[in-house]
Amino acid sequence: MSRFRALWQASLNATKKALTWNVEDLIPPSERYIFNFNSKEELKKWHLYSDSEYGGLSSASLEIADAGNGLSGIFSGNLSLDVTAGSKWNISRSGFCGMRSKKFDGFIDLDPYDTIALKLKGDGQMLHIYYLYRELAKIPLARYLPTWRGNVIDAELEMNPSRVVGMSLSVNAEGGVPGARSGPGDFQLEIDWIKALRTQQLQSSLFFIAA
Known part of the structure; x- marks a missing residue:
């Protein structure tokens, strides 16, 4: 019996030690x-x-x-309100460009995070970003709204941060947020990186084995 108790105690100690070693690994x-x-x-x-x-x-x-300031992605181009003569598409206006990520390998889980951060330099033409100098733009995930071609749409949609399948940035010659420069013409955005941040304390539960 004492041998069994010794083995049980050794196993219990090893389990406690493993939990102590790996608890940080459980937190993103x-x-x-x-x-x-x-x-x-x-x-x-x-x-x-x-x-x-x-x-x-x-x-x-x-x-x-x-x-x-090192290598950066340069997203640039020209916004035009004109439409090709004789186009088969019956569009009432033009004037938008964007860059959209290819779908992730399935999806990425951003549930442990609350903010998307971008290090960038804009020219004021970006719809959701109004920076003339290289800055860190932070956008809380809770403030993301459904949009179409850069304009907020009235739709009952809620973002699921645990199943993000892609991201995009867009510019628009008309509309956008108040105060942002709009209109046709050239645009340029320098972007260094996009990160997910956790700015609030992560709520978690840990289970401990009592001796």
């Missing part, structure tokens, strides 16, 4: 890179779209360049 890091625009390989994770797919004349490009 406070920040997580989602995209890091520091190589041409990174660009393969994105594709461009614009009103040109529907008869518009806007254009966009995405490339890696040294913007004076």
Whole structure:
């Protein structure tokens, strides 16, 4: 019996020690890179779209360049309100471009995080970002709204942070948030990276084995 008790105690001690060693591993890091625009390989994770797919004349490009602060992704182009003559698409207006990530391998789980952060430099043309200098933009996940071509739409949709399948950035010649510069013409956005942040304390429960 004493041998059995000794084995049981050894097993219990090993379990306690394992829990002590790995408890930090159970808590996700406070920040997580989602995209890091520091190589041409990174660009393969994105594709461009614009009103040109529907008869518009806007254009966009995405490339890696040294913007004076290391390598950055340069999303740039021209917004046009014009429409191709004789287009088969019956569109009332044009003037939008965007970059959309290709679908993740299934999805990514951002449930442990509450904020999306972007290190970037804009020209004031971005719909959701109004920065003229390289800044850190933080957008709480709770404030994300359903949009279409950069404009908020009236729809009963709720974001599920545990099953994020992709991300996108867009510019629009009309509409957007109040105070943002709008209108046709050239635009440029320099973006270094996109991260998920946990700015609030993570609520979790830990179970302990009593001796």
